[in-house]
Amino acid sequence: MKAATAALSRGLNARHIRFIALGSAIGTGLFYGSSEAIAQAGPSALLAYLIGGAAVYLVLRALGEMAVSDPVPGSFGEYASRHLGRLPGFVTGWTYTFEMVIVCVADVTALGVYMGFWFPDVPRWIWVLGALLVIGLVNLLSVRVFGEVEFWFSLVKIAAIIAMIAGGIALIALGSAHGGAVGVSNLWSHGGFFPNGAEGFVLCFAVVMFAFGGTEIIGITAGEAEQPERTIPHAVNTVPVRVLLFYVLTLGVIMSITPWQSISSSGSPFVQIFEGLGMTSAAAVLNVVVITAALSAINSDIFGAGRMMYGMAQRGQAPAIVARVSRNGVPWMTVVIMVVALLGGVLLNYLIPERVFVIIASIATFATVWVWLMILLSHVRSRRRMSAEQTAALKFPVPFWPYGQYLTIAFMLGVFVLLAFGEDTRVALVVGVVWLLLLAVVHWIWVRPRNADEVPAAVES
Template identity: 70%
Template sequence: MSTDTTSLQRGLKSRHIRFIALGSAIGTGLFYGSSESIKAAGPAVLLAYLIGGAAVFLVLRSLGEMAVSRPCAGSFGEYATKYLGPLPGFLTGWTYALEMVFVCLADITALGVYMSFWLPDVPRWIWLLAAVGIIGAMNLFSVKVFGELEFWLSFAKVVAIIAMILAGLAIIVFGFGGNGGAGISNLWSNGGFMPNGVQGLVLSFAVVMFAFGGTEIIGVTAGEAQNPEKTIPSAVNSIPIRIVLFYVLTLAVLMSLNPWEHIGAKGSPFVEIFAGIGVASAATVLNVVVIIAALSAINSNIFAAGRIMYGMAERNQAPSVMRRLSRNGVPWMTVVIMIGALLFGVLLNYLMPERVFLVIASIATFATVWVWLMILLSQVSARRKMSAQEVAALKYPAPFWPYGQIITIAFMVCVVVLLAFSDSTRIALMVGGVWLALMTCVYYLWLRPRARRAAAADTAPQVSYENESTEGQEPSDEDGARAGLEPVHQR
């Protein structure tokens, strides 16, 4: 099944990359998790999505700058290694893999909730087990087939969201469905636009930022994009309209149909709204859509995790078995690992079905924001090392340099701190801290000793690493970084 000579294929077109990013970002965070953010901030959550979306857009522009200049498998994991050092690169790659695991767990948890809309008496874990098998098979196709499948899955979501917005507007304007209480006045008539004050708005960011998690997959796809210089900017530049349309406008319609405090978390708030006002057929169709959305998001995230772990294996930051590819150019071992993680999610849903979503989502938020911070810091470090001529030659430079990057970095740090202020999200900070400490130990106890042995066995070293004396020619600094070593002198 596997081969070590097959390489990743450049089979992703511009439309594939756009919709893979959509598939990863428009999923559980919007269709299910939005009820948690609405509960925290009320209608002011719209402002939270605009602010968070602006920050994420700048992260993606910073990533796009590096991805266009240096497209590669593993993307920001390699950039962190190159521009920040081996340890940050190691932590970034593995934390992104952790992010994808927990985002997938959140998505598959929500999928079980969606299925209970039709069959509430069937145990949730049965649906999850079936979904794991389907998604695993989809990820073993060639990247071109995968891209096409994800395109159509995400396309169905986009069409459904637009249809939902139009249907919601029709209910608000013309009173279809017999809901006389619908109207945009619901955005300010039930305790005001910011009913829980600034504190509620600030606390909502912990869930809001989870909704945007996965958009950084745009950088991961660069290694398999047919024309990165064209496809990456095109995908990133479409982010603002997605944020306005798929998050802000959608949630504005949602909260106009019913007062915000009536939006629960027993299922998708979109489905609940239409079912509650008597539009049964629309609720059924929307439930199909949110199930597709969950499958699509899981599909995209397994793809992303596989590629980031493949890139890490190329840099000797992960076991070499993760470089094994199928004849279709798919890193199948990483798919197997992700499927194992999903099976763990099935077990969690069996053991603690009521509490599992918010815990998983908050851990995913920590991992997501950590990765975004590393992307920003990598881009800042890369820019500072460039000459004026090199900056002028950038084909897709990030805007608002350097103040936009500084403000966004401060914002991301604040989001991490926010996790400590709620009992339900505080566990994410603890898990995240333990994770970073554990992976740092792995780096110093496993990666560096192995790299030192490799350097000692090298008959033609170039630079002295970690005070080790060598003879003869020396390898380049980049070679040392790929081996997980820290150069004594930076060029």
């Protein structure tokens, strides 16, 4: 490995970018976390996923506009530094890294739960540790290897979801034809579409937004994409289709096959459904799929956090050693840092295996929504600085400007408020505020003196 800093390798093609984007949206939030959203809101969780997906789409369009115009390492961390100032950029970059660590802990926790389907007596933390070591090794190889691994992981997930939807629709048709308990009527026959009222519907957004965490990795890939001006828009524009197909339609099928209150958080609802119907072979196959989904998400999390830290090191916002790149164009030290940090997930799964998922999912939601809010604010500030000619020259402008942006900003602020109402989610606000204050202190003591003579061009204007 080279001791000196080198450049990242542009080894991700259009196929890689599309499937990395798909992989980031289809992970633990759907295969495992969806059971928590269903428990809170019942069938109305479908509407929550639609609304949340629309908000995230506008975030990604804002990020896409900036990434296509200027694909840089560090992506939205760099944009926040340019348009909002060095402190917001520093906080955004490290909060995204924190988000990826927490989301990854949630992913490895879910993987441990899935393995319990076959090995109920094996401690969960053993599977967590094994997954970290394998995925860490994959990320130390070239970025093209990472792209290929993520492509096949995502392909397995997508094929399985489509097959499950088709099989579920067939079960619904047969169940309805024979007057059985299986049918679309399950969406309103057990307490109505809003069985827990408006309160349950609103509170489920804290879990729903966690499901979309990681989609912003599309912006991170721009720094290593071969043709970002073509691949990024295509990846972003497929988000509405993914939301409708992979979340709303899938969960609609699940809750039509079995009443929503029968779905527990002890495992993946996908596996529970087919296991409950006596289709043990299908349940076993789906368990392989959800394990693949978890591995895919862990793979993307380590990649995204590593590239963010690399970009921050180039701006003097992270230790210089983080910017060291191997002969294959991989920032190897960031992978080492992520794997070491994620060993904390092994410890949590050893100490509090029952409560760990909800707690870390809510903390991840805080970090995720903070990053999305910074993306939106960076975009608004960058647009406000543009001349009419610059705006007209944009290759991938956001829709519904400016009202869509302002409405999405208000929505993200509302999600922060929601975290205060749940016993397990309230800790996310405490951890989040402490984290932001800690970053502010570190910036004031360490980063600010080192970069005192540097002023981002966009901020000084």
